Amino acid sequence: MDSENKNFNPESYIRKELYSFLPYTPGEQPGLTTSTIKLNTNENPYPPSPKIGKAVEGVLEKGLLRKYPNYHSRKLQELIAKDFDLDPNQILVTNGSDEALRLLFQTFVGPGDVVVAPDPTYSYYPVLTEQMMVGAKYLAIPVLENLHFDLEALKKSKGKLLCFAHPNAPTGIAEPKEELLALVKSFNGLVLSDEAYIDFAAPDTSLIPHTKDHPNLLVSRTFSKSYALAGLRVGYIVGSLETIAWIRKLKDSYNVGILDQVIAETSYADKDYFLEKRNLVIQERSRLKSNLESLGFTIPDSSTNFLFCKPKPGVSPEHLYLSLKEKNILIRYFSYGICKDYIRITIGTKEENDTLFQTIQTFL
Amino acid sequence: MDSENKNFNPESYIRKELYSFLPYTPGEQPGLTTSTIKLNTNENPYPPSPKIGKAVEGVLEKGLLRKYPNYHSRKLQELIAKDFDLDPNQILVTNGSDEALRLLFQTFVGPGDVVVAPDPTYSYYPVLTEQMMVGAKYLAIPVLENLHFDLEALKKSKGKLLCFAHPNAPTGIAEPKEELLALVKSFNGLVLSDEAYIDFAAPDTSLIPHTKDHPNLLVSRTFSKSYALAGLRVGYIVGSLETIAWIRKLKDSYNVGILDQVIAETSYADKDYFLEKRNLVIQERSRLKSNLESLGFTIPDSSTNFLFCKPKPGVSPEHLYLSLKEKNILIRYFSYGICKDYIRITIGTKEENDTLFQTIQTFL
Structure with a gap:
């Protein structure tokens, strides 16, 4: 074994720009066997086309x-x-x-x-x-x-x-x-x-x-x-x-x-199926938004499959995120800039949204 | 419509290194409905694991x-x-x-x-x-x-x-x-x-x-x-x-x-299936090599699923490639450097290899 080679240090070979490079942080991935309600990466709650x-x-x-x-x-x-x-x-x-x-x-x-x-x-x-x-x-x-x-x-x-x-x-x-x-x-x-x-x-x-x-x-x-x-x-x-x-x-x-x-x-x-599921998500978005607003959340009108929610004054978004995580419900919390005052919730199925709502209600 | 914008020229915005950049050239793709024998991109002639x-x-x-x-x-x-x-x-x-x-x-x-x-x-x-x-x-x-x-x-x-x-x-x-x-x-x-x-x-x-x-x-x-x-x-x-x-x-x-x-x-x-098909390719490689050598081809020992073949003196590899293409058999010809004296043939099924061999025999 060549000694020079044994001591090969990749850091001296990589491009210096990479030292400080921080990759994108995707949402957490819980184990697939858990009963986790996953509302943190904006996945669709419904399956893709049956075709x-x-x-x-x-x-x-x-x-x-x-x-x-x-x-x-x-x-x-x-x-x-x-x-x-x-x-x-x-x-x-x-x-x-x-x-x-x-x-x-x-x-x-x-x-x-x-x-x-x-x-x-x-x-x-x-x-x-x-x-x-x-x-x-x-x-x-x-x-x-x-x-x-x-x-x-x-x-x-x-x-x-x-x-x-x-x-x-x-x-x-x-x-x-x-x-x-x-x-x-x-x-x-x-x-x-x-x-x-x-x-x-x-x-x-x-x-x-x-x-x-x-x-x-x-x-x-x-x-x-x-x-x-x-x-x-x-x-x-x-x-x-x-x-x-x-x-x-x-x-x-x-x-x-x-x-x-x-x-x-x-x-x-498969446009019919697509529109049907899209409309379901939009309906649920509206229902969940009203429910959360009734708990004092401030939520801008969403044109997506998620809600960006500011809890009522006195409630820490990070605390809420961690508390939901303990209860096996994953939502997304970004700890920087203005985002740190909000949580992001992906629209789930009716049942998932109801469980989320009830869990938040209990938390508050 | 803003006139400056209408005249937007992407070339003035792209990185200058791209002007002369030539992408990799993959093998030709015949239409999927043809009866083409495709021996030009080193695909496996056998299907993947049935599992x-x-x-x-x-x-x-x-x-x-x-x-x-x-x-x-x-x-x-x-x-x-x-x-x-x-x-x-x-x-x-x-x-x-x-x-x-x-x-x-x-x-x-x-x-x-x-x-x-x-x-x-x-x-x-x-x-x-x-x-x-x-x-x-x-x-x-x-x-x-x-x-x-x-x-x-x-x-x-x-x-x-x-x-x-x-x-x-x-x-x-x-x-x-x-x-x-x-x-x-x-x-x-x-x-x-x-x-x-x-x-x-x-x-x-x-x-x-x-x-x-x-x-x-x-x-x-x-x-x-x-x-x-x-x-x-x-x-x-x-x-x-x-x-x-x-x-x-x-x-x-x-x-x-x-x-x-x-x-x-x-x-x-699925290791058993893998080895079975791998061995078939290796057997066919050996058979096709002997067959082509009997026609005067020079072929180095191959450790892959293709043969790099120099036709006998007087036979143009490019001409052979084009002639096979006319007969609906695709092989690969690289027109640069030492490669221009060779053709590259992917090992096909027994039937494909036999058709290839007979077509080359007729050509010669």
Whole structure:
């Protein structure tokens, strides 16, 4: 054994930017065997389309698993394109929307570039900015006291890329589409509208149709939430033909597996089932909001499948979070900035929401 | 519509390193309905484990698709670790081995760093070096005339990372393990042994067990070839606890879906089926090699599921490739360097190999 080699220290070989890099912190994962009520990662409380079983059988029977999947997830591209009257090549299907965001950043965010975003928003954006390891800067523009975007400040900001979640997370608030489009028009760089939760918002609030006449606009989506497919890794990003072609250059050849492609296609095409479950979540959101408000919670109108709740004065959100955790109910608590005054609760099934409500009632 | 915005030109926003970046070129994908014999991307000719069907049903029945998968693909980590007597955290499960390679490069390959590799080898390494967009350099060390690694030149080379496929692609040659370990010991940087095809090599030739006492050694693997799961995206990388912990910092939270995890686990655990099909491929490899040699082909001993074949003098490999394509048989032809004198043929089923052989015989 070579002694130099025995003493090999990986730290002296890794890129120095990684020393201080802190990865994104996903929600806790309790053991699968527990009776935990899991309302901490915005998963859908209902199962995905029942048509999936047969579609999966088809893949196995046709012996497709041994073959490489289509590079472009072509059928899914076409289904989505048809819905929005777009060219299929305006859609890049990715391994979750996380991959879409990573590719977008990698394509555009170079040394010294500035990424602008409201604060709070999806906390993966600052992580990605760091992760590029090119010395890019992250400019966080605080939301207003009412938790809405500070649109004036965002419009005045300068940067290579402006990112926001629409509706926003963790606030759940959807800004008016016209305001967002005005922001897209005025921003002197690319704008990402991250629409992970848009299916729970009012109809026709997505910015996807506007990618046609706003060449600096990109929209990302995921199958994880509204399609109840967090267990798959499928998302996509929509933009102009040219912008998407640049982003596509950086993706792995086969980034989305055949089962992921077929299950996403099947779920996407089963529109009746999708709408039924989506509407159930929206109904439950309204019911849970009223119930919690009756206990003194302040909750902005949510356009997502979660509620961002400020308990009544004197009740510590962190204490409430920990107390629910003891009772086997997981919600999300973020200990930074204005978020530390709130808890985020994913909409569960009627039964889960009732158990949550009763447990909070007892706690108070 | 803002006129400045209408004229938005993505090219002025993308990172300048992307202008000249050429993505990896995967093998051609014929339409799924054709009767094409596809021997161009080293897919397994046999189906994956028949136990997969029930495992998939289990995932659907338990309603796991709506939930986020385990971050670490924990069960798969544990199965692999047990086989090699490693700590599960020495294994990072990834979205295909492509993701493993990307994360490895991203962790270690910074501005001005040198990546060393034999030439030819897996042509994704130079693509990745470019893709890092940090001004890293790629140093290709030509193989010897007999297509074996130039071990002396590799030992003398200096760089941050040395990558090779073991067995090598597209040559199919496995260098003696002792020679590779000597190279690992002498190289003053990290060494990646990319073992995509190792299951088709002689037993006990993997470098995985040696990650225990060679802290600068990393080994990548994939389920695409020997496990007949190219349709999934599952691979992994093995190294010291410390090195893997650094690489893990950069992965997306949920990089491998629940179906991918469960199917990979099931296939990995079904060792009898695996060995049976692996042995069939090895038998066919030997038979096809003899047949082609009887037609004057020169073929190095293959430790993979493909043959790297030089036709007899006077026969153009490119012409042969195109002629087979016309007959609906796809093989791989690389038009650069020494590869341009060869064709690469994936081992198919007995019937596919016979059709291929007869078609070549007729062509000659």
